[in-house]
Amino acid sequence: METSFHVRTKSREYPVHVGHALLPILDQILDQETDRVFIVTDDIVSNIHLKPVLEALQNSEIEISTKILPSGESTKSLDRAQNLYCFLGENLGSRSDAILALGGGVIGDLAGFVASTFKRGMKLLQVPTTLLAQVDASLGGKTAVNLEWGKNLVGTFYQPHRIIADVATLRTLSDDHYATGLAEVIKYSIIMDPKLLQMLKEKRNEIIQRNLETITTIVERCLRNKARIVEKDETEHGTRQILNFGHTVGHAIETCSEHSISHGEAVAIGMLEEARYAVRIDALDNQFLEELESLLCSFDLPTVIPSSLSKEDLKDVMKQDKKVRHGGLSLPILVELGRVEMKVVDGISI
Known part of the structure; x- marks a missing residue:
């Protein structure tokens, strides 16, 4: 195929x-x-x-x-x-x-x-x-x-x-390494592809078992999703920024853990932390947060910042993020499953 x-x-x-x-x-x-x-x-x-x-x-x-x-x-x-x-x-x-x-x-x-x-x-x-x-x-x-x-x-x-x-x-791939890649798949389903989200729920076992036809469909769907965004905004000055959902907190976690936490694991935690922030500012209903957490858990992905990491250190790293412009952080805010909106915020409380 x-x-x-x-x-x-x-x-x-x-x-x-x-x-x-x-x-x-x-x-x-x-x-x-x-x-x-x-x-x-x-x-x-x-x-x-x-x-x-x-x-x-x-x-x-x-x-x-x-x-x-x-x-x-x-x-x-x-x-x-x-x-x-x-x-x-x-x-x-x-x-x-x-x-x-x-x-x-x-x-x-x-x-x-x-x-x-x-x-x-x-x-x-x-x-x-x-x-x-x-x-x-x-x-x-x-x-x-x-x-x-x-x-x-x-x-x-x-x-x-x-x-x-x-x-x-x-x-x-090892099971852990494979699972970390699923974090990016989940990201696409959460920010722009409800049909992919449904597929993740309905075909969880086939995905876990790495059925080649199922995985081919998922990989192609994710790449086509990204291609549509990149074709509109090649250098990330507009629409492409929504693909950073989970990555602001995620990259800080990777850096502060000295990369002992993988990119996928960090993005999984980052998505949930950024969704929690969206709930706190009344941009997202708590039921969507719970659905995201349940989905991440179903694929054995982490959902909590390790206690060994200092939240102050994480905030300091986020100040160096490439998405900081004129003192404000451009952040994709999840407003419902399948849709995010860009907002400039002073920082993320975690």
């Missing part, structure tokens, strides 16, 4: 492929103009998924170079970006070559950042292997590295040239 569609932004139009068993036919999916590929991956993904990618590309005349980085959020740094610049420079990388990001959100963000800046732009192929990356991070052109003051503080908007999401890779 494979499906595809095109994303059409002001800066680039590109195809998105979603299905299973796509890695073994990667050479058939790539355009014929790609004759040299630099694969960027990590030391966990490479042990599982690099071999079928190499075998597929070796069936073509594509020249291949591979860089394997340590896994984990700490890899998303300026130091690692410098390592990749050296790798590309030493191998005479050119603007006509492609960087293929094979992995989760960390690899996708870092490789995308390097692709957007090395020689002012190389081709970028996103081949996400985690649920979180497949439904969200791979599409939309956000690239970034972290600084000690917070997540994604140095980055660019740079649309990929192609996305290939093979949902069969999701069967290799």
Whole structure:
């Protein structure tokens, strides 16, 4: 089963492929103009998924170079970006070559950042292997590295040239890692897609069991949802900001926990905290808050800020958030399931 569609932004139009068993036919999916590929991956993904990618590309005349980085959020740094610049420079990388990001959100963000800046732009192929990356991070052109003051503080908007999401890779994830990706799926259902919300409730067992056809449908639906937003607002000056629901508190949790709490877990907690805030300012009925909490719990996602984290530290980190402008925080406020409204607030009480 494979499906595809095109994303059409002001800066680039590109195809998105979603299905299973796509890695073994990667050479058939790539355009014929790609004759040299630099694969960027990590030391966990490479042990599982690099071999079928190499075998597929070796069936073509594509020249291949591979860089394997340590896994984990700490890899998303300026130091690692410098390592990749050296790798590309030493191998005479050119603007006509492609960087293929094979992995989760960390690899996708870092490789995308390097692709957007090395020689002012190389081709970028996103081949996400985690649920979180497949439904969200791979599409939309956000690239970034972290600084000690917070997540994604140095980055660019740079649309990929192609996305290939093979949902069969999701069967290799641990249960916890898979569940964290479901937080982003739930986000889309909560902010803009009531039909997806109903699917999550009705097909919970199939989703938990990672039924390939069900997951393919969900991944495609999430990507199409995001594509519609990105096509309207590529650089996040308007509508696209609703996709940050849960991420203001979530990114602060990640930073303050020194990334011991994963992105998906942090976003799950962040969504609920931001929904609680919406209830406190009378923007959201408490029954919707309870429904969101029940949904998160049904997929074994956390709903409470760990007591080990200082709420004052979280507030300090949120002051560094990219969504702070002119002293005010631009926050997506959930007003009902399926709809959010943007409001500028002084801060979030948590």
